[in-house]
Amino acid sequence: MDRRMAVRKQMLEEFFKSLEGRNLLTKQQASEIRIKPEEVCKHNNYKDAWFSFRGYVYDVTPYNDFHPGGLGCFAEFFGYDVTNAVMVHRHVNIESYIGKLVIGILDGEPLLPNSKKLQIEKGHL
Ligand code: HEM
DSSP states (O other): OOHHHHHHHHHHHHHHHHTTTOOOOOHHHHTTOEEOHHHHHTOEETTEEEEEETTEEEEOGGGGGGOTTOSHHHHHTTTSBOTTGGGGGTTSOHHHHHGGGEEEEEOSOOOOOHHHHHHHHTTOO
């Protein structure tokens, strides 16, 4: 394993460790909690960051400091849907990173940030 991979693996382990003791939901429990896209939008900052992804809602706040791509693009999606945006890293199984952070099911059409909408629709992200 090269150094870059080793650092990423370590970061992921630290992230999972940081979740220990937290009150997390299973996907099945989360499936019973419906959250409107407009509600997701309200959680759009570093200290309170939600994403929707493939019909589920995630509170990714604990993952913020562990995203290997940094906050840049990641933070632009706070409060919005990342289903298409995460195509930027096809080899990454997103669910295996943020799966534990699921908090509900998306009750409505996924929303995109205006700044990214056109790019994503055109497949440029
Ligand atoms: C939804 C949760 C997300 C997860 C779990 C996630 C996970 C990851 C992982 C594991 C990497 C490292 C890839 C590698 O090892 O090669 C990465 C890199 C990166 N991510 Fe994300 N990501 C997420 C969302 C996003 C979003 C919304 C964007 C913005 C479009 C983004 C942009 C990037 C960029 C620019 C990189 C650096 C390029 C790279 O190394 O592939 N990520 N992300």
